[in-house]
Amino acid sequence: MIEMFFPYILFVVLIGFWASKWNRSIIAFALLALILSPVIAVIALLFLGNNNPQCPSCRGYVDPSARKCKNCGDTLPL
Ligand SMILES: [Zn+2]
Numbered sequence: 384m385i386e387m388f389f390p391y392i393l394f395v396v397l398i399g400f401w402a403s404k405w406n407r408s409i410i411a412f413a414l415l416a417l418i419l420s421p422v423i424a425v426i427a428l429l430f431l432g433n434n435n436p437q438c439p440s441c442r443g444y445v446d447p448s449a450r451k452c453k454n455c456g457d458t459l460p461l
Contacts, residue, residue: 394421399416405433439460441455441457443455
């Protein structure tokens with residue numbers, strides 16, 4: 384049984400990591416993957432999209448707490 388359970392947990396962790404990268408709730412998506420299915424959590428993530436703020440100069444995604452764009456170095460508005 385543990386052989387089948389391990390990849391499942393790995394998916395849950397990966398989805399949590401992905402959710403955090405896209406500025407989404409780790410807990411919500413990890414629970415969604417755990418309770419429903421990792422496939423549903425992936426679809427939900429793709430559907431909702433990246434929640435990170437975008438740089439006004441280069442349109443690249445930046446960290447929500449960042450004051451400077453990591454792509455072009457521009458100062459970001461608050
Ligand atoms: Zn930029």
